[in-house]
Structures are given as C-alpha cells and as structure tokens.
Amino acid sequence: MNAPRCRSAHWITAGLALGLLSGCQSLSAPEPTAANSSHNLPAACSWPATGEPLERLRATREALEHQGYEILDTDAKLGLVSAERKTAQPGLGAVDRPFGRTGFWGGFGLGGRHGYSLGVFQGFGGGYNTDPVQIERVSVVTPDSTTFVDRDSLVVDYNGYLIDARSYNHPTFCQQLRQDIEAQLSAGSTGEATP
Numbered sequence: 001m002n003a004p005r006c007r008s009a010h011w012i013t014a015g016l017a018l019g020l021l022s023g024c025q026s027l028s029a030p031e032p033t034a035a036n037s038s039h040n041l042p043a044a045c046s047w048p049a050t051g052e053p054l055e056r057l058r059a060t061r062e063a064l065e066h067q068g069y070e071i072l073d074t075d076a077k078l079g080l081v082s083a084e085r086k087t088a089q090p091g092l093g094a095v096d097r098p099f100g101r102t103g104f105w106g107g108f109g110l111g112g113r114h115g116y117s118l119g120v121f122q123g124f125g126g127g128y129n130t131d132p133v134q135i136e137r138v139s140v141v142t143p144d145s146t147t148f149v150d151r152d153s154l155v156v157d158y159n160g161y162l163i164d165a166r167s168y169n170h171p172t173f174c175q176q177l178r179q180d181i182e183a184q185l186s187a188g189s190t191g192e193a194t195p
Contacts, residue, residue: 044171045149047178049142051185053079056147059184060140063177069138079142089132089155130158136168140177147181149174 049056053076060081061071069083138151153168 041148041150042169042171042174044178045169045174047147049145049147050182051188053142055185055188056142056181057081059181059188062184063180064138064140066180067177069136072137080139081141082137082139084138085136087134087136089134091131132157132163140181147178149177 051059057074057076057079061074061083064071064081064083067085069085071081071083073082074080132155135154135156136151137154138149140147140149142148149169151168151170151173153164153166154162155164156162
C-alpha cells in the first residue's frame with residue numbers, strides 16, 4: 001500500500017520541480033544578443049525636431065564628431081546620421097585567460113653560403129594591441145517632426161570574437177546629444193562657431 005503512495009508522491013514532486021524550473025525560465029531576462037529582444041527608446045531619446053532639415057543634419061554631425069564619433073553615413077532624404085566610436089577596453093581581455101595576454105612564437109631557418117646552417121628561435125610573451133574594443137554605433141534620425149536616437153554597443157576581442165552586445169540607449173547620453181545639437185543649431189543661426 002505504501003509503494004503506490006511513494007510513487008505518486010515522487011511524480012508530484014517531480015511535476016512541481018519541473019513547473020518551478022519552467023517558471024524561472026520564463027521570468028529570466030532575454031539575452032542581449034537575441035534577435036527578437038525588444039527594447040524601447042527612453043523618453044529622453046526622442047524629442048521634437050527644430051531647425052531646417054539640412055541645418056539639423058549638419059548640427060547632428062558636428063555634435064557627434066565633438067563627442068569623438070566618426071560619421072559613417074548621412075542621408076538628407078531620410079534625415080539620418082549614423083556614426084561609430086571605438087574605445088579600447090584594457091584588461092578586459094585577461095578575464096578568460098589565466099595568464100593574461102601571453103603566447104608562444106618562434107621559427108626556424110635553413111641556409112648558408114659555402115655550407116649549411118640551421119637556426120631555431122623561440123620566445124614567450126604577449127603581443128601588441130590585443131585589448132578588446134568597444135564599438136558604439138549611433139543613429140540619429142528625424143523622419144518627420146521628431147528626432148530619434150538609437151545607440152548600441154559591441155565589445156569584440158582582437159580575434160573578432162564577440163564578448164558583449166547590447167542596446168546602449170542611456171537617457172543621459174541622449175540629453176547631452178540633444179543639448180549639443182541645439183547648441184550647434186543656435187550657433188549656426190547667429191553665425192558663431194562653437195568650440
């Protein structure tokens with residue numbers, strides 16, 4: 001009589017454990033690199049557009065360049081400016097490596113004049129420019145009367161291996177960019193150049 005009750009108690013326990021685990025899985029956050037991960041722009045990353053379209057594009061380019069971004073593309077018809085900034089991330093590459101940036105290299109040679117010679121060399125150490133790089137990409141677009149800013153971040157190691165990828169829309173960044181664009185627009189309307 002006790003055996004059927006034990007079996008049914010095991011099945012109930014297993015069912016509850018499975019239910020709890022599936023509930024935890026459904027509550028987990030989506031992966032940052034997931035293709036279908038939805039992210040909404042913060043309120044600070046959209047604002048009513050001011051100025052003429054071409055002046056606004058020029059001001060946006062200058063504001064992004066002032067922050068260290070390299071302009072990738074400008075499309076006056078779409079009202080789009082896209083830019084990119086690369087920043088080295090020193091020390092991040094040593095996270096997965098027990099000895100940091102080390103490696104072996106070596107070679108050999110065979111040759112000679114009036115005879116033969118053979119040489120072998122080997123070294124131990126690290127290379128240059130092996131720190132991972134963060135690549136920030138920004139798109140500023142004004143399709144109608146509202147300006148939208150979207151920014152993302154990738155971190156890749158020197159071999160091109162993706163370490164991290166995520167949306168990088170911070171309200172403080174968008175607020176600062178808006179202030180810079182409006183400062184450029186106001187300087188352009190008064191004929192002054194901003195530093």
